[in-house]
Amino acid sequence: MSGHGAAIxxxxxxxxxxxxxxxxxxxxxxxxxALILGALSVGETHIQGLLEGDDVLDTGKAMRAFGAExxxxxxxxxxVHGVGVGGFAEPAHVIDCxxxxxxxxxIMGAMATSPITATFTGDGSLNKRPMGRVTDPLxxxxxxxxxxxxxxxxxxxxxxxxxxxxxxxxxxxxxQVKSAVLLAGLNAPGQTVVIExxxxxxxxxxxxxxxxxxxxxxxxxxxxxxxxxxxxxxRPQDIIVPRDPxxxxxxxxxxxxxxxxxxxxxxxxxxxxxxxxxxxxxDMGADLTFENMREEGGEPVADLRAKYSPNMQGIEVxxxxxxxxIDEYPILSVVAxxxxxxxxxxxxxxxxxxxxxxxxxxxxxLRAAGVTVEEGPDWWHVHGLxxxxxxxxxxxxxxxxxxxxxxxxxxxxxKNGMSIDDGVPVATSFPIFESLMxxxxxxxxxTQP
Numbered sequence: 001m002s003g004h005g006a007a008i009x010x011x012x013x014x015x016x017x018x019x020x021x022x023x024x025x026x027x028x029x030x031x032x033x034a035l036i037l038g039a040l041s042v043g044e045t046h047i048q049g050l051l052e053g054d055d056v057l058d059t060g061k062a063m064r065a066f067g068a069e070x071x072x073x074x075x076x077x078x079x080v081h082g083v084g085v086g087g088f089a090e091p092a093h094v095i096d097c098x099x100x101x102x103x104x105x106x107i108m109g110a111m112a113t114s115p116i117t118a119t120f121t122g123d124g125s126l127n128k129r130p131m132g133r134v135t136d137p138l139x140x141x142x143x144x145x146x147x148x149x150x151x152x153x154x155x156x157x158x159x160x161x162x163x164x165x166x167x168x169x170x171x172x173x174x175x176q177v178k179s180a181v182l183l184a185g186l187n188a189p190g191q192t193v194v195i196e197x198x199x200x201x202x203x204x205x206x207x208x209x210x211x212x213x214x215x216x217x218x219x220x221x222x223x224x225x226x227x228x229x230x231x232x233x234x235r236p237q238d239i240i241v242p243r244d245p246x247x248x249x250x251x252x253x254x255x256x257x258x259x260x261x262x263x264x265x266x267x268x269x270x271x272x273x274x275x276x277x278x279x280x281x282x283d284m285g286a287d288l289t290f291e292n293m294r295e296e297g298g299e300p301v302a303d304l305r306a307k308y309s310p311n312m313q314g315i316e317v318x319x320x321x322x323x324x325x326i327d328e329y330p331i332l333s334v335v336a337x338x339x340x341x342x343x344x345x346x347x348x349x350x351x352x353x354x355x356x357x358x359x360x361x362x363x364x365x366l367r368a369a370g371v372t373v374e375e376g377p378d379w380w381h382v383h384g385l386x387x388x389x390x391x392x393x394x395x396x397x398x399x400x401x402x403x404x405x406x407x408x409x410x411x412x413x414x415k416n417g418m419s420i421d422d423g424v425p426v427a428t429s430f431p432i433f434e435s436l437m438x439x440x441x442x443x444x445x446x447t448q449p
Contacts, residue, residue, distance in 0.1 A: 007422040010404075010434075012411030013443040014391075017260030017308070020440050022251035026051040026076065026241035027269050028429050029203050030299075032102050033179070034239045035059050036110050037211050038080030039068035040087075040186065043236035047078040050241055054428045055100035062107050065091035066118075076241075085234060086187040090116035094154070097122045099355065099399065099428040102176055104153070105134045109180030112143035113163035113187035121154040125355045125399035125425075131155055133172070134180045140166040141184050163188040165230055168195070169222065172350065173323040175200035175273075178226070182208065182215075188230045197223040200323045201273040206298050210237055242269035242301050246327050247430045249277055250405050251440060253331045255306035256286050257338045257387070257413035263440060266303040267296075276324030277332060278304065284312045284339055312339040314384050319347025326350055330362050330406040337371045338413055339384035349378035355425075356398035365407055368393035369414060392416030401425040405433055412442050419447065 026049040036059065038045030050056065052072075060070045060078070067089035069081035083089070088111050095118055097104035104120050108131075111118055121127065132151035139145065141163045147155030165188045170177050178194050182204055185192025205226060208215050214229035248265045255261035270278075270290070281288050287307040294301055314336060322345075325332070329351055336343035351358040359380050363373040370390035372383035391414025397404040404420050411418030423446070426433050434444055 005424060008424050009419065009421055009447045010408060010423040011417055011419040011445055011447050012408040013417040014414060015258045015412040015442050018251070018255050018258050018440040018442060019262050022263055022265045022436055022440060024243050024247040024251065024265060024436065025053065025430060025432060027244040028053065028055060028246065029102065029201060030207070030241050030269070031056045032059050032106060033203055033207050034241065035063050035070065035080060036106055036183065037207055037234060038236065039063040039066065039082045040085050040110060041082035041211055041234040041236045042084045043082065045080045045082065045236040046238045047080070048240045049076045050078045051244065052076065053431045054098050055103055058096065058098040058100055059103040059107065062095045062097065062103070065093065065095055066111065082234070082236065085232060086114055088114045088116060091118050094119045094121055097126060099123050099126055099401070099425060101126060101129055101355070105131070105176040105180050106183060108134055108138065108157055109183035112138040112157055112159050112184045113141050114159045115161045117156060117158045119154060119156040123399065127153040130353055133174065133177050137166065137168045137177065137181050138184055140168065141188055165190040165192045167193040170194065170196045173198040173200050174350070175204070179204040182226065182228055185228045185230055186213065186232065190230055192228045192230060194226045195223045198320065198323050199224050199273060201271065203271065210298060211235055240296055242296060242299050243267045245269050245274050248304060249328050249331050250409055250430070250433065251437065252288065252304055252306040253335050254409045254412050254437065254442065256281065256288070256309045256312070256335055259308050261306070261308045264303060264305050267301055268304050270300045270302050273324050276321045277328035280317055280321065280325065280332065281335065283315050284335070285309060286312055310387055314339050314341035314343040314382070316344040317346070322347045322350070327402060330358055330402045331409060333362050333366060333380070333382050334406050334410045336382040336384055337366060337369070337389050337410065338387050340386045341384055343382045343384065344379070345381070346379040348380070355400035356403060358400065358403065361396070361398055361400065361403050362406065365393065365395035365403070368395060369410060369418060389414040390416060391418045394419040394421060396421050397425060399425050401428045401430065405430065408444060
C-alpha cells in the first residue's frame with residue numbers, strides 16, 4: 001500500500017481460527033526519535049529494525065533535508081550521520097510529513113531553536129490537525145510561526161536567532177508536545193523544564209539520556225518534572241528498535257475475538273507508558289500472557305500470546321490509563337463490542353484531535369455494525385454483544401490508519417464481515433498489516449471502488 005494515491009476499498013470476512021506468529025514492524029515512536037536524535041548527534045548512529053512505514057520514511061526524508069546523511073542499508077538496517085545539536089541546515093524545499101503528527105511536531109521542535117526557516121505540510125488529514133499546541137511553547141524559545149487559521153498546516157517556522165530556555169507546563173497529556181519542547185531545549189543554553197500533570201510515553205527522555213544528554217526526571221507537587229540541560233554534544237548510538245505495541249494490538253485483538261485463535265506476537269516493547277491496552281484486556285478477562293520478559297536497549301520487551309477469549313467482560317477503563325493507550329482505544333472498542341456488558345472509556349478527549357475525530361468515527365462505524373455506543377466530549381461507552389456482532393457495514397476511514405485497521409479486525413469476528421472505503425492510510429504505520437493478517441488466516445480482500 002502507498003500512503004498517498006487512489007483509494008483502495010477493502011473487506012474482511014468472518015475468519016477461521018487465526019494461528020501462528022505475527023512479526024509486527026518496529027516501534028513507530030522509537031523509529032521517529034532514532035532518526036531525529038541520530039541527526040542531532042555528532043557521528044554515525046546505526047539503527048536495526050526501523051519501521052519502514054510512510055510516516056517514518058517521511059521523517060527520514062526530512063532529516064536529509066536538514067543536512068543529515070540518512071542511508072537505508074536494507075532489511076530494516078539504517079544509518080544516520082548527524083550534524084550535531086544546532087547544526088541543522090535550512091531546507092531547500094517544503095517538508096512534507098505525510099500523515100504523521102508525531103513526525104511534524106517533533107521535527108518542528110528540533111529545528112525551532114536554530115536560526116533557520118522551514119515550511120511544513122502534510123496530507124489532507126494532517127493539515128486539519130492543530131499545531132498551536134506545539135507552536136505556542138516553541139514561541140517561548142523565540143521561534144515564530146506563520147500558518148493557516150488555528151495554526152494548521154501548511155505552516156512556516158522561523159527559528160529563534162538566540163534561543164532562550166523555557167519552563168513549560170504541558171496543558172494536555174501529549175508526548176508529542178512534551179517531546180517537541182525537549183528537542184527545542186537541546187539548542188537553548190541553560191535548563192529547559194517541562195512539567196506534565198499526567199505521565200505520557202517517555203521514549204524521548206529515555207533516548208535523550210542514551211544519546212548523552214543531561215536530563216533529570218522527578219515527581220513534584222506540580223507534576224512530573226523533566227529538566228534538560230541545553231547545548232549537549234549528543235553521542236551516536238547503536239539502536240535496536242523493539243516491535244511496536246500499537247501495531248501488535250491488531251493481531252492480538254483479532255485473536256481474542258476470532259473463535260479458536262492462538263497467536264504469538266514476539267519482541268513487543270512493553271514500556272509502561274505504552275502498554276495500557278494489554279493490561280486493560282487482561283482486566284476484561286482476555287487470555288493474554290507475557291512470555292520471555294526481558295530488557296533490550298533500555299526498554300522492557302516480551303513475547304505476547306493471545307488466545308480466543310469468549311468470556312470477556314466490559315469494564316470501566318481508568319482515565320489515568322488513557323495516556324498509556326491513547327492510540328489503542330479504537331481497537332479496544334472493537335474488542336468491547338464482542339464482550340459482555342458495557343465498556344466505559346473516560347478522559348479521552350485527545351481522541352478527538354487525532355488523524356480523525358476517533359470517538360465520532362468509531363462510534364459511527366460501530367453503530368453501523370449493529371453495536372450500541374454512547375458518546376460525550378471526552379468519553380464513550382460501548383455495549384457488548386457477547387460475541388455476536390452483526391457487521392456487514394461499509395465504514396469511512398477519514399484517512400485514519402487505526403480506524404481502517406480496527407474495522408478490518410472487527411470484520412474478522414463479525415457475522416457478516418466489514419468493509420472500509422480506503423485502506424491506503426494503513427501504510428503510514430503498518431505497511432505489512434494485510435499480508436501479516438492473511439498469513440495468520442484472515443480473509444481480507446481489496447474491492448473495486
